[in-house]
Amino acid sequence: MNYTTVYKLLHNDLKSIENRLESVLDTESPLLRQSSLHYLQAGGKRIRPILVILSGKFGNYHIDKVMDVAVALELIHMASLIHDDVIDDAYTRRGRPTVKAKWDDQIAVYTGDFILAKSLDVITNIKEDEVHKVLSKTMVELSIGEIEQIQDKYNFDQRFTTYFRRIKRKTALLIAASCQLGALAAGAEKHIYQKLYRFGYYIGMAFQITDDILDFTSTAKKLGKPVGEDLLQGNITLPVLLAMKNPAIKKEIIKVHAYTEPEVLERIIQLIKETGSINQSIAVTRQYLKKALRILDELPNHEVKPLLQTIVDFIGNRKF
């Protein structure tokens, strides 16, 4: 089984979520409707809604029970992408112009705010207090992670723990929340959704590290954005941190600025690759995925377990 198979198996429920997202973002302002639907229509892996559904199956699943949670999480994710693209001055995402590129920074900031407000609107439909608490804490952590990402830019002396804490906040917690809240909203028992939270956390960490690896190893076409963009933006990721253990390489890397010429960037990417730091990063990813699989083992037998296993495999091997 592969990711596409999982996607197809869940197609009906994913389609319902998609429709709901569209109707939530429907507004009388034509500009706001277009700008807020822009990323939704660009597609994407929909990993969060998929995890909400699969985790929900450990409870007394019905799409209606997990709908609000899935929609709220995807909205929070989309809003953060739009604001991130303003901050990173990014012009392409998923192979299409970003909101800030198609419109401008101002529209992008308020579109993000609008989507966040809409997510809050969806959250108010949810009855469980615990869901509210998890979502708000996740949003707070997410925004702290984003600030840290700015602060840590071009900080070539940052520790590994700084990196891991940052990606936890920026990515892993939202994926962990997707697993936890899918199960919680569908009425799964506490020990189940707690395990799913940890499962989500581990695959979330692996997901982000893989993203950081792909910035070096993938192609612009597959990424839907330029290769080496993270490094160019001064985002120090795991492959860079590992490569910088070599002082000579570190010296070269420190020379990278937002206006580095393409040939120079290419050479530095090559240098980083030659240190073996990509393989070491992959090894770290595999450690996290192994932990995720261990949690999966601990979960009660269920027909969705092979699907979650497929997600784990996908994250370990994805090329986009």
Added chain:
Amino acid sequence: MNYTTVYKLLHNDLKSIENRLESVLDTESPLLRQSSLHYLQAGGKRIRPILVILSGKFGNYHIDKVMDVAVALELIHMASLIHDDVIDDAYTRRGRPTVKAKWDDQIAVYTGDFILAKSLDVITNIKEDEVHKVLSKTMVELSIGEIEQIQDKYNFDQRFTTYFRRIKRKTALLIAASCQLGALAAGAEKHIYQKLYRFGYYIGMAFQITDDILDFTSTAKKLGKPVGEDLLQGNITLPVLLAMKNPAIKKEIIKVHAYTEPEVLERIIQLIKETGSINQSIAVTRQYLKKALRILDELPNHEVKPLLQTIVDFIGNRKF
């Protein structure tokens, strides 16, 4: 009685709200703590918390009952100010540098997001479903109003209704919500908090129109920002719309751009004033305040009514 007297009478409760705001925004990130406390420490009129408290007195008031509502509303307001200053490229507010000026646009965007996330965190403490719904709807309307403000910039042909709808969303609804939710959270009856909502809506409209008038009539020192800034940013406000009824004046106003020279701007401000549009705008403000007073009359007798009356007077006469 004047506004300062009201402020002093409510001092203890306002101080508690202030302390809670500070503790909510306390975070392990030193940068985020500083940037998010920046506007809080700059002071401000605290009109929203004051209205929450006064409206709350129509119920079974205790500061603890309205605390979360007051804090959430002030946080939403602060977050929107921070994002507005990014959009308007504003360098001073309340006589101090804006977040974007003291740090940068990127920090300002994420600081706003952080404060919004924290407001959601506070909202999760509130039990009443209706409060959640009102707050989320208000946030949605607020962000639509903000997008409209960008879209309507330099649109010299916009209608009066466009202006009124925009300031309703941008300002009046949050002030209306302050009155409504203060009463609701303190357990006031529905017919009471519905009236207070309308009271808040009317004074909110008057508040924003006064703001728009002060942009022309006040001094940079009192405003804490340059005079004529709105017009320079292309924000077409009521005094401008009224002045443009004169085609010759309209022709002059259309020449204003973000890079207009100070002497030219001064001359155009003078032209606008000479049309009498300031006095006409003041008359509109008075209409709204009259409506607010009528609602106040309909409310049951209560010792806070003179205080609300003072707020109405303040909005009609404020110079800052």
